[in-house]
Amino acid sequence: MDDFLNALQEILPAFGASMDDLERCRLNGIVEFGGRHAHIFKRTMLLAEQVKVSRGSPLVTCLLEGPSGSGKTAMASSVGISSDFPYVKIVSAESMIGLSESTKCAQIVKVFEDAYKSPLSIVILDDIQRLLEYVAIGPRFSNLISQTSMVLLKRLPPKVFSSLVLIIDS
Numbered sequence: 162m163d164d165f166l167n168a169l170q171e172i173l174p175a176f177g178a179s180m181d182d183l184e185r186c187r188l189n190g191i192v193e194f195g196g197r198h199a200h201i202f203k204r205t206m207l208l209a210e211q212v213k214v215s216r217g218s219p220l221v222t223c224l225l226e227g228p229s230g231s232g233k234t235a236m237a238s239s240v241g242i243s244s245d246f247p248y249v250k251i252v253s254a255e256s257m258i259g260l261s262e263s264t265k266c267a268q269i270v271k272v273f274e275d276a277y278k279s280p281l282s283i284v285i286l287d288d289i290q291r292l293l294e295y296v297a298i299g300p301r302f303s304n305l306i307s308q309t310s311m312v313l314l315k316r317l318p319p320k321v322f323s324s325l326v327l328i329i330d331s
């Protein structure tokens with residue numbers, strides 16, 4: 162019986178909110194630093210509320226832009242945690258190191274497909290420049306990932322399901 166209970170704790174669910182990942186993005190909690198910070202958080206939470214209550218907004222996308230280290234990822238994770246949505250996933254380049262373009266695309270598509278199996282979902286695309294493999298010299302980026310992202314960001318979830326996509330850019 163003990164082995165069975167231990168096994169249950171070892172297995173992580175593929176669906177649901179990945180709370181550990183989200184908590185890792187704001188390790189020491191959130192420190193309020195000014196009205197502007199509070200305003201952006203409030204507006205983003207309002208979008209989550211809009212997705213929750215409005216049947217006319219099945220897909221809401223929001224771009225969080227700002228300097229590196231300013232707390233965009235921490236804020237997006239806080240929204241994910243506070244929203245209490247059943248599915249919250251963060252897509253970040255750090256989980257895709259060394260993967261080929263097509264594998265990265267497949268992973269991103271999978272996150273959205275899983276999101277659309279949940280009545281309410283939040284997908285956080287962290288550091289979109291890294292995900293797109295953008296480099297200023299060139300300029301270059303992955304056209305495959307870019308096209309996939311653009312299609313996914315326009316594809317509506319199934320009927321009565323709603324999703325909020327937070328895109329983080331620096």
Ligand SMILES: Nc1ncnc2c1ncn2[C@@H]1O[C@H](COP(=O)(O)OP(=O)(O)OP(=O)(O)O)[C@@H](O)[C@H]1O
Pocket residue numbers: 186187188189190191192193194227228229230231232233234235236288329330331
């Ligand atoms: N308001 C805040 N209160 C407490 N810690 C914070 C706050 N904002 C950011 N941090 C911390 O600062 C660090 C950098 O924040 P974060 O990764 O969210 O920034 P970012 O804007 O997403 O940066 P990048 O664009 O480089 O990914 C993290 O360790 C985060 O926990």
